[in-house]
Amino acid sequence: MQATPGEPATVTPFTDTKPRDRTLTAPRHATALDKPVGQWLTNLRRPDGLGKDPERAARRAEQLAAIDPDWNPGQLGWTVDWQRHHTGLRALLEDGGTLDEILPGVTYRGDDIGRWLARQTRDWTRLNPEQQHRLDELGAKPAVRPQKTAARTNAKTGATKGSDAFQRGVTALQQYVQREGTTVVSRAHVERLPDGTEHRTGIWISNQKTRRDKLSEQQLATLAKLGVEWAQ
Structure with missing residues (x-):
């Protein structure tokens, strides 16, 4: 790197000689010629980093832009790190790679481009329109979000199972009350239902009392109608 008075140093871009690879978004720790x-x-990217004289600052900016038009990505709305990874992604694709192959762990000059790409597609809506446009030009698209249908289905299934279990308990308790004339059930009591299965009614009614605050008004009303005092 060589410098003349009043002008920015002449710098070899953080790249090889391929124009497409040219980028001045070198990491802060990068060195060239020691x-x-x-x-x-x-x-240089800091306020007044090119000098306070407007004409000289403009001239210096033109010299840097001749090497890399995006040498100061902060003016575009993103970081140096983002620009460098984008350059790496483009280079990998132009070298014959495909987006399907650029997975986390695939690096370019020390940067994990695969992990970065996965993060961009996942957080697509956080990118500004120009970032989205530049990624779209390379074929990248927002990640497909997992459908919530399965979760909703599972939730409904769980609710259905819960309702079925409650109704089964009500059936067992109702049978017990009709036979014994009381809702006082020992915790160890097991009621045999008409279908031949056994129901641990004592444990069930104890559990309902413990989780009383989580029962719906309809469930409480059903228990109260059977004579359960704490549900009234």
Whole structure:
């Protein structure tokens, strides 16, 4: 890296000689010719980093843009890190890779492009329109969200099972009350239902009392109608 008075240093882009790879979004710790290029570029991106003289600052910006039009991605609305990963993704694709192959763990010059890409497609709505456009140009699309239908179905199934279990308990308790004339059931009591199955009615009624606050008004009314005092 060489510099002349009043002008930014001449820097070899953080790249090889392929124009498509050119990027000045080097990590802050990057060096070139034993010079701290990354920190130098970081300093240039800061307010007044190109100098306070407007004409000289504009000239310097043009020189940097001639190497990499996106040398200062903060002006575009994203970070240096994002721009560098995007450049890496483009390079991998132009080298013959496919999006299906660029999975977490696939790197480009030390950056995990696969993991970055997965995060972009997952958090697509957090990207600004230009970021989305640039990814779309490379074929990337927002990740397909898992359908919530299964979750809703499971929830409904769970609710149905819960309702069935409650109704089974009511049937057993009703049978017990008709026979014994009381809703006082020992915890160990097991009631045999008409279908031949056994129901641990004592444990069930104890559990209903414990979770009273979670029972619906209809469930409480059903128990109260059978004479369960704590449900009234």
